[in-house]
Amino acid sequence: MPTRAVLDAEEIRRALARMAHQVLEHNRGVEAVVLVGILSRGYPIAKRLAEWIERFEHKAPPVGALDISLYRDDLAGKVRPTVRRTDIPFPIEGKCVILIDDVLFTGRSIRAAMDALTDFGRPSAIQLGVLVDRGHRELPIRADYVGKNMPTAFEEDVAVRLVETDGVDEVTIISKDKP
Amino acid sequence: MTATTQSMKTTAPVQPSPLPLRRNILDLDDYSVEEIASVFQTTDAMKEVLGREIRKVPTLRGKSIITVFYEASTRTRVSFEQAGKVLSADVINVSSSGSSAEKGESLYNTALTLQAMNADIIVMRHPHSGAPYFLARHLKASVINAGDGTHAHPTQALLDMYTMRGHFGRLQGLKVTIVGDILYSRVGRSNLWGLTKMGAEVTLCAPPTLLPPDFLGSRRALEEHPFAAVKVETKVERALEDANVVMALRLQLERQKAGHLPSLREYSRLYCITPKRLALARPDVLVMHPGPMNEGIEIDPEVAHGAQSVIEEQVTNGVAARMALLYGVVTPVRSGR
Numbered sequence: 001m002p003t004r005a006v007l008d009a010e011e012i013r014r015a016l017a018r019m020a021h022q023v024l025e026h027n028r029g030v031e032a033v034v035l036v037g038i039l040s041r042g043y044p045i046a047k048r049l050a051e052w053i054e055r056f057e058h059k060a061p062p063v064g065a066l067d068i069s070l071y072r073d074d075l076a077g078k079v080r081p082t083v084r085r086t087d088i089p090f091p092i093e094g095k096c097v098i099l100i101d102d103v104l105f106t107g108r109s110i111r112a113a114m115d116a117l118t119d120f121g122r123p124s125a126i127q128l129g130v131l132v133d134r135g136h137r138e139l140p141i142r143a144d145y146v147g148k149n150m151p152t153a154f155e156e157d158v159a160v161r162l163v164e165t166d167g168v169d170e171v172t173i174i175s176k177d178k179p
Numbered sequence: 180m181t182a183t184t185q186s187m188k189t190t191a192p193v194q195p196s197p198l199p200l201r202r203n204i205l206d207l208d209d210y211s212v213e214e215i216a217s218v219f220q221t222t223d224a225m226k227e228v229l230g231r232e233i234r235k236v237p238t239l240r241g242k243s244i245i246t247v248f249y250e251a252s253t254r255t256r257v258s259f260e261q262a263g264k265v266l267s268a269d270v271i272n273v274s275s276s277g278s279s280a281e282k283g284e285s286l287y288n289t290a291l292t293l294q295a296m297n298a299d300i301i302v303m304r305h306p307h308s309g310a311p312y313f314l315a316r317h318l319k320a321s322v323i324n325a326g327d328g329t330h331a332h333p334t335q336a337l338l339d340m341y342t343m344r345g346h347f348g349r350l351q352g353l354k355v356t357i358v359g360d361i362l363y364s365r366v367g368r369s370n371l372w373g374l375t376k377m378g379a380e381v382t383l384c385a386p387p388t389l390l391p392p393d394f395l396g397s398r399r400a401l402e403e404h405p406f407a408a409v410k411v412e413t414k415v416e417r418a419l420e421d422a423n424v425v426m427a428l429r430l431q432l433e434r435q436k437a438g439h440l441p442s443l444r445e446y447s448r449l450y451c452i453t454p455k456r457l458a459l460a461r462p463d464v465l466v467m468h469p470g471p472m473n474e475g476i477e478i479d480p481e482v483a484h485g486a487q488s489v490i491e492e493q494v495t496n497g498v499a500a501r502m503a504l505l506y507g508v509v510t511p512v513r514s515g516r
């Protein structure tokens with residue numbers, strides 16, 4: 001299967017630094033902001049964003065981890081998605097929650113994540129940040145902060161690999177051979 | 180740059196294996212070590228859900244679970260009911276008293292009726308060993324064994340092992356002593372499968388009349404017995420030495436008419452887990468009991484409610500473990516959608 005690299009470690013770093021600035025600009029600081037990363041790869045991205053924000057603002061927003069397996073609408077196939085432990089150790093009531101994921105595709109994960117979040121309280125607003133927006137939305141959802149807009153074919157796979165989960169920072173597009 | 184990236188590859192955490200789907204949960208004999216590990220991991224996540232203010236996730240919305248109990252039960256039935264409800268399934272409870280079973284309806288016909296009502300998962304307890312296997316062969320719905328005769332109680336064993344793992348971080352090499360009515364205990368049997376698979380060192384302790392015949396004498400060594408490595412001890416003091424976990428089993432008073440014991444008093448005098456006997460185990464020993472307890476017969480009240488007891492924790496973990504198991508069960512695909 002042909003694979004092409006679209007972001008390397010350096011480009012990921014620059015994209016996240018820019019997104020951190022945008023979060024600060026848009027929310028006028030971090031006072032009311034909390035980050036919630038969708039497991040598994042949204043969470044390390046959220047932690048890195050928080051580090052960048054701390055570097056610029058000298059104050060880091062709290063970071064939580066959210067598992068959405070129990071909220072998905074596609075429980076089919078031979079295995080169940082692994083349920084990981086959700087960990088949001090701070091109240092989200094009245095906060096601006098910025099959901100973070102690696103890839104924005106159909107929007108269904110984000111729908112599930114918003115359902116899950118509302119079980120934890122009533123945020124004042126929910127914003128969305130993603131490392132890659134690959135298009136093909138099936139729901140009326142858009143991202144507020146995007147690392148890279150990346151037009152793809154529906155059949156292609158976008159693989160985000162991170163040091164924290166995969167040992168390396170890179171984003172690649174894998175084209176499946178057409179049958 | 181490339182060099183650092185290469186070296187970082189080795190530090191990446193191992194991705195946990197996803198939960199394999201299964202049709203039925205009948206006993207632990209057909210579980211692999213990996214599958215049990217992924218049940219534990221899923222149970223961890225389910226415990227977090229139970230700790231939330233809003234204890235409800237939509238995972239099994241629109242699915243129906245029917246619990247059919249042909250034997251008395253509080254904790255197992257309520258535990259399954261709560262697990263199903265937290266996952267948003269509709270849970271309907273049927274007990275044998277008050278159902279058509281009292282009018283003489285056969286198990287098969289009762290099951291067909293429940294299936295015709297679109298049950299996705301049937302959770303059954305039955306006094307006859309093997310009854311859930313019979314259902315699983317004939318039904319499209321998934322069947323979960325909630326205890327069959329003297330044979331198996333897989334969900335109890337999984338929650339027991341999960342509780343041990345929670346305290347010791349492992350099962351491998353743990354010394355687990357199971358004391359009591361081994362002969363009639365489905366809890367003991369399922370734990371035996373699970374614990375030996377996970378590498379625990381199991382000792383069974385009971386009077387010879389309450390041990391299965393194949394665990395007596397040297398027969399296990401001669402044949403290829405699946406539990407050849409399990410120790411059998413008739414003196415409770417010796418069985419408790421150095422134990423990490425002591426699991427007392429309920430003396431099944433309803434099954435004692437067969438004359439296995441001279442008297443309950445004698446059983447209690449020789450086998451009851453008392454504070455004095457417990458002192459022979461390790462200082463951090465866990466005391467477990469699947470419930471319901473006959474306090475003063477197989478376990479002293481002081482031990483049952485003492486500092487080493489995790490009996491209530493077993494009940495709490497039971498809900499999370501059953502949520503994990505329900506999550507991993509396939510439900511039949513309905514036509515006409």
